[in-house]
Amino acid sequence: MSSSVERKRIRKSPEARRAEIVDAATAVALAEGLECVTLRRVADDLAVRPGLISHYFPAVEDLVAEAFGTAAGVELDGLLPADRPTGTATDHLARFLARTAGEDYDAISRLWINARHLSRYRPVLRDRVREQEAAWRGRLEGLLREGVDRGEFRTADPYVSTVQILVVLDGLGAHANTDTGDRPAAVTRMAAATAEHALGLASGTLATPAAPSDPAR
Numbered sequence: 001m002s003s004s005v006e007r008k009r010i011r012k013s014p015e016a017r018r019a020e021i022v023d024a025a026t027a028v029a030l031a032e033g034l035e036c037v038t039l040r041r042v043a044d045d046l047a048v049r050p051g052l053i054s055h056y057f058p059a060v061e062d063l064v065a066e067a068f069g070t071a072a073g074v075e076l077d078g079l080l081p082a083d084r085p086t087g088t089a090t091d092h093l094a095r096f097l098a099r100t101a102g103e104d105y106d107a108i109s110r111l112w113i114n115a116r117h118l119s120r121y122r123p124v125l126r127d128r129v130r131e132q133e134a135a136w137r138g139r140l141e142g143l144l145r146e147g148v149d150r151g152e153f154r155t156a157d158p159y160v161s162t163v164q165i166l167v168v169l170d171g172l173g174a175h176a177n178t179d180t181g182d183r184p185a186a187v188t189r190m191a192a193a194t195a196e197h198a199l200g201l202a203s204g205t206l207a208t209p210a211a212p213s214d215p216a217r
Contacts, residue, residue, distance in 0.1 A: 018056050020046065025067035026074075030107050034114050034125070037064045065128040068115045072132040075108045080139050089147030094206040096140070097192045100169055109173030137162055147199065154200030161198040168194045 012020070024045045025037045039060050043050040057063040080096045099105065119126035141162040147153035155161045168191045186193075192206040 014056075017052075021053055021056055021063070022066050022070055025063050026070045029064075029067040029114075030071055030111060034064050034068060034111070034118055037067050039063070059124075061122055061124040064118075064122070065124045068111065068125060069128045069132060071108065071111055072115075073135065076132075076136055076139060080143065082139065084143075089143055089150055089152050090201070090205065092143055093147065093195060094192070096143075097165075097189075097195060097206055100191065101188055105173070106176040109176035112170075112173060113176065137166065140165065144199065155198055161195070164198050165191055165195050 021042060024042045028037050028041060028045065037060070039050045039053045039057070042063070043053045046053075053063070057066070079099050080092070084092050115125060115129050119129045137159075141158050144153060144155065144158040144161055148155060148158055153161075172187075172190065189207065193203070195201070196203055196205055
């Protein structure tokens with residue numbers, strides 16, 4: 001029976017096996033932190049030998065960086081997809097901010113805190129953190145420029161407005177390791193208020209995003 005199972009494992013394509021390893025490492029990173037991502041831990045979770053993990057990731061630092069990059073990238077695609085459905089830039093920005101204000105966002109906030117701390121000592125992870133920061137800035141800046149082009153937003157510099165919004169989100173996310181359930185409403189929507197001010201929008205414009213299927217569009 002064991003040899004049959006082993007043969008099935010060997011038949012997995014290199015791409016599928018690597019993706020499986022990264023998914024397992026990402027799950028550990030989100031649940032317990034990047035420090036817990038080790039070749040042995042991932043091997044144990046997948047019920048394989050550590051040597052199989054090291055075949056795809058000879059250095060654990062590469063696996064740690066890949067786990068962070070995958071988690072951050074998946075979160076960005078969920079919060080602000082590159083291929084956005086039909087709708088206004090204002091609606092897309094409102095949904096993005098609403099999603100980052102919920103408890104579901106705390107897990108990725110903790111991972112960012114974790115990664116930025118560890119990146120002081122781990123060059124490979126530091127490069128991946130920079131890469132993901134650039135990706136988040138680029139995706140949000142693209143949306144703001146789209147809004148400016150459409151006449152929805154008014155800002156002299158979409159890049160500066162992007163950084164302002166992300167700085168507030170990072171500041172709020174820095175408290176993800178502590179209880180955030182009793183935040184005043186004004187604090188919870190601080191990122192939305194910052195965006196409204198930076199983009200020349202009336203207060204409350206970004207408070208209630210329309211649903212993607214809203215026929216009013």
